[in-house]
Amino acid sequence: MKSIWNKILKVDLTARTCKTEQMPDEVYQKFLGGAGMNAYILWRECPRGTTTFDPANRLTFAPGPMQGLKQSGAAKWTAGAISPSINMNADSAATASFGIEIKEAGYDAIVVHGRSDKPVYVIVDDEKTEIKDAADLWGKNAYEAEDGIQEAEGEKFECVTIGQAGELGVRYANIQSRKKSFVGRCGLGAVMGSKMLKGIAIRGSQSVEVHDPKEVDRLNKEINKRLAELDKLNxxxxxxxxxxxxxxxxxxxxxxxxxxxxxxxxxxxxxxxxxxxxxxxxxxxxxxxxxxxxxxxxxxxxxxxxxxxxxxxxxxxxxxxxxxxxxxxxxxxxxxxxxxxxxxxxxxxxxxxxxxxxxxxxxxxxxxxxxxxxxxxxxxxxxxxxxxxxxxxxxxxxxxxxxxxxxxxxxxxxxxxxxxxxxxxxxxxxxIAAHNWRAQYISALNYCTGVASGPNHERGNSQHIWVGHVRLPEWGIDEVENEERWSWNKTADRNAKFHDYCNVINSACHCKFMEFRGYTLTDLCNTINAATGMGWSLEDLRRCGDRITQLQKLLNIRYGWKKEHDFKYPKRFMEPVQEGPAAGKVPVGLEGAIMDYYKERGWDEEGRPTAAKLKEVGLEDFIE
Ligand code: SF4
Known part of the structure; x- marks a missing residue:
C-alpha cells in the first residue's frame, strides 16, 4: 500500500524514550489513519480500566493517507485519547500543517504515553527525536509556548502546544497549532497536560510515495477549480x-x-x-x-x-x-x-x-x-x-x-x-454544539448516538443535510424535503451514513468544509485510490466508515458506556421555543429513533454490535 510509511513513533514519557514501530498494511486497509488509527491504538494498548489521567492513556496524533498530496483540504490531522469530559474514547481534528509535517518526517502517527515527572516537550526532526525540558514554558499560554519552542529549535518546526487550561486539567482544554487551529473537543489538552507534555515540534524533509502521482495532480486541479467556482456563485x-x-x-x-x-x-x-x-x-x-x-x-x-x-x-x-x-x-x-x-x-x-x-x-x-x-x-x-x-x-x-x-x-x-x-x-x-436540534430533529439523534467523541456535530454531521445543504448521493442521500427536518423519516439511515462519512473523512484526514462547496464522496474515494492504490469502490469506502464506527462503539463499551447514557439527553431538548421557524418543534419520538438507529447499525436492543455485524465489517477478532 502506498501513501503511508508503515511506521509510527512511540513516545514513552515515563521511560523518556522515543521508538519507531512498524505497522502492517492491514491496519491502514482497515482503518486508514487519523480517527481510525486513534481507535485502533486505543483498542490495542488501553485495556478496560484505563482512565483519562492514567499514564497508560494513549494520546495519538495521526494524519492519514491524504497528507502529502497537496490537495485542497488535506491539511488535516486527528488526535485521540480517552477523554476527560466523556471518560470514553474520543477524537478531534485540526488543520494547519502539523499532520503534513508528521508525514514529511516519515511517520503515520505519534503515540504518546506515560507521564513525565517534570514539564517537557518532544522534538522530532526527521529520524532524530528528543524529549526536552520545558520548565521555562510551563505556566505560559499556548502561543507563548509555540514561540518558545520555535525560538529554541527553529521556525521551521510545526508545533502543537497547550496553555494553562491544559496544564491545570480543564476538562475541555484543547490543543493548538500555528495559533489558528485547534483539536477542540473532548479535553485532549488536559490529557496532554496530565502527561506534563507542553508541546511537540516536528520537522520533516521526506515525501511519501503515492500510487499514481499524475492522477493525484489531475484530481487536485479539477477539484480546486470546481470548489473555487462554486464558492464564487454565492x-x-x-x-x-x-x-x-x-x-x-x-x-x-x-x-x-x-x-x-x-x-x-x-x-x-x-x-x-x-x-x-x-x-x-x-x-x-x-x-x-x-x-x-x-x-x-x-x-x-x-x-x-x-x-x-x-x-x-x-x-x-x-x-x-x-x-x-x-x-x-x-x-x-x-x-x-x-x-x-x-x-x-x-x-x-x-x-x-x-x-x-x-x-x-x-x-x-x-x-x-x-x-x-x-x-x-x-x-x-x-x-x-x-x-x-x-x-x-x-x-x-x-x-x-x-x-x-x-x-x-x-x-x-x-x-x-x-x-x-x-x-x-x-x-x-x-x-452540545451550536446546531439547534429544534431546527432539524436529526441533530438530537446525532447528539444521542455519537460514538467517536460523545455528542459532537462534526463526528456525525447529519444536521448539514438541511443546515449546509450537504448530500451524499453516492450513498443514497439525495432528494430531501425541507419538512423532513421535523420528521423521523429515514433519520436512522441518514444518521448512520453521516457517522460513517465523518469517520472515513476524519481517518483519511480531509477537511469537511470542502463538502459545502461540492467535494464529493467520489472525489474522496478517487483520491484515496490514487494515493494508496487500494482500488476501493464507494461501497468499500462506506464499509470502512462502518468498521471504524463499530470499533469506536466497542471502545465506548470497554470504557463504561451504558445504553442509558444515550437516553439521558438534556432536558432542554424537549423545551420548545415560542417563535421563529422552529417554534413549537421538539424531537418527540427521539427514544424510538434511537432504537431504530441501533437496528440500522446492526446493534442489539442494548445498543451493542452483534457478532454478525462485527464479522460483516471484518472485526471478528475485536470481540471482547
Ligand atoms: S476550509 Fe478552512 S479549515 Fe479547511 S483546510 Fe481550508 S482553511 Fe483549513
Whole structure:
C-alpha cells in the first residue's frame, strides 16, 4: 500500500524514550489513519480500566493517507485519547500543517504515553527525536509556548502546544497549532497536560510515495477549480473564501439553528446583526488565513486595533462566536472575538466554554449563584465585561466558580445542585454544539448516538443535510424535503451514513468544509485510490466508515458506556421555543429513533454490535 510509511513513533514519557514501530498494511486497509488509527491504538494498548489521567492513556496524533498530496483540504490531522469530559474514547481534528509535517518526517502517527515527572516537550526532526525540558514554558499560554519552542529549535518546526487550561486539567482544554487551529473537543489538552507534555515540534524533509502521482495532480486541479467556482456563485456574504464560517449567521438564523440564551430563545436581533458576516469582516478587519493548499480558505486573521478588546490573531469560527456570543447574549462582536482568543491562549474549547458560561448565567439569573460566587461580577445575560473576566477565571482555574466551571457543565451542575442540572445542556459530560436540534430533529439523534467523541456535530454531521445543504448521493442521500427536518423519516439511515462519512473523512484526514462547496464522496474515494492504490469502490469506502464506527462503539463499551447514557439527553431538548421557524418543534419520538438507529447499525436492543455485524465489517477478532 502506498501513501503511508508503515511506521509510527512511540513516545514513552515515563521511560523518556522515543521508538519507531512498524505497522502492517492491514491496519491502514482497515482503518486508514487519523480517527481510525486513534481507535485502533486505543483498542490495542488501553485495556478496560484505563482512565483519562492514567499514564497508560494513549494520546495519538495521526494524519492519514491524504497528507502529502497537496490537495485542497488535506491539511488535516486527528488526535485521540480517552477523554476527560466523556471518560470514553474520543477524537478531534485540526488543520494547519502539523499532520503534513508528521508525514514529511516519515511517520503515520505519534503515540504518546506515560507521564513525565517534570514539564517537557518532544522534538522530532526527521529520524532524530528528543524529549526536552520545558520548565521555562510551563505556566505560559499556548502561543507563548509555540514561540518558545520555535525560538529554541527553529521556525521551521510545526508545533502543537497547550496553555494553562491544559496544564491545570480543564476538562475541555484543547490543543493548538500555528495559533489558528485547534483539536477542540473532548479535553485532549488536559490529557496532554496530565502527561506534563507542553508541546511537540516536528520537522520533516521526506515525501511519501503515492500510487499514481499524475492522477493525484489531475484530481487536485479539477477539484480546486470546481470548489473555487462554486464558492464564487454565492452572494458575497455567503462565500467561504470571503468570510469563512461567519457566513453561518445569515444562513442559520432563518432556519432557527442558532443557540441563543442557553438554547432558550429563537431570535436575538442585535446578535444576528452584529455577527453577520459583513459586520464581522468590518469590525474585526478579517482577512483570509488559509491552511496549506486550501482554495476554500475559511480561517480568518483579525485585528481589533483599539479599545479594551484590542487583539491581533485568529478570528472566531461560527461555533466559537455562536457559543460565546449568541448563547450568552453578548452581542459585542469585539468582546466575543477577544474572549475566544483568550480561550485559545489558555487552550480551551470555545464550544464547551460558551455552554458552561451560559449555564452559569442561567444559574445567576435564577439565584442559584450570586455575586458572592462570581468574584463580584454581574453575570447577567449579555454582560460582555463579566463574560470576558469569567473566561480568565476558568482559564487560570481560579478558586471557586472558575475552577468549578472548568469541570464542565455535568460535574458543575451535579456539584452545585439547585436544579441546575435542568439547564446543563450536555450529554455524557460534553456540551452540545451550536446546531439547534429544534431546527432539524436529526441533530438530537446525532447528539444521542455519537460514538467517536460523545455528542459532537462534526463526528456525525447529519444536521448539514438541511443546515449546509450537504448530500451524499453516492450513498443514497439525495432528494430531501425541507419538512423532513421535523420528521423521523429515514433519520436512522441518514444518521448512520453521516457517522460513517465523518469517520472515513476524519481517518483519511480531509477537511469537511470542502463538502459545502461540492467535494464529493467520489472525489474522496478517487483520491484515496490514487494515493494508496487500494482500488476501493464507494461501497468499500462506506464499509470502512462502518468498521471504524463499530470499533469506536466497542471502545465506548470497554470504557463504561451504558445504553442509558444515550437516553439521558438534556432536558432542554424537549423545551420548545415560542417563535421563529422552529417554534413549537421538539424531537418527540427521539427514544424510538434511537432504537431504530441501533437496528440500522446492526446493534442489539442494548445498543451493542452483534457478532454478525462485527464479522460483516471484518472485526471478528475485536470481540471482547
Ligand atoms: S476550509 Fe478552512 S479549515 Fe479547511 S483546510 Fe481550508 S482553511 Fe483549513
Amino acid at each position: 452572494d458575497e456574504w455567503l462565500q467561504i473564501k470571503r468570510v469563512g464560517t461567519a457566513l453561518a449567521t445569515e444562513l442559520f438564523a432563518p432556519q432557527g439553528n442558532l443557540p441563543i440564551k442557553n438554547y432558550q430563545l429563537a431570535d436575538f436581533p442585535s446578535g444576528v446583526k452584529n455577527f453577520h458576516a459583513s459586520n464581522y469582516a468590518k469590525q474585526l478587519n478579517a482577512k483570509p488565513w488559509p491552511c496549506q493548499y486550501c482554495t476554500i480558505q475559511c480561517h480568518n486573521n483579525c485585528e481589533v486595533k483599539q479599545g479594551p478588546y484590542a487583539y491581533k490573531g485568529k478570528g472566531p469560527e461560527y461555533e466559537s462566536f455562536a457559543m460565546v456570543g449568541f448563547n450568552t447574549m453578548v452581542d459585542d462582536i469585539k468582546a466575543v472575538a477577544y474572549a475566544c482568543e483568550l480561550a485559545n491562549l489558555y487552550s480551551m474549547d470555545t464550544i464547551s466554554l460558551g455552554v458552561v458560561i451560559a449555564w452559569a448565567m442561567e444559574c445567576y439569573e435564577k439565584g442559584v449563584i450570586t455575586k458572592k460566587d462570581t468574584y463580584g461580577l454581574d453575570l447577567s445575560w449579555g454582560n460582555a465585561e463579566a463574560m470576558v473576566e469569567i473566561v480568565r477565571k476558568i482559564g487560570t482555574r481560579a478558586d471557586g466558580l472558575g475552577y468549578l466551571l472548568g469541570e464542565g457543565t455535568r460535574i458543575a451542575s451535579e456539584r452545585l445542585g439547585g436544579g441546575s442540572e435542568d439547564w446543563a445542556v450536555q450529554m455524557k459530560g460534553q456540551e
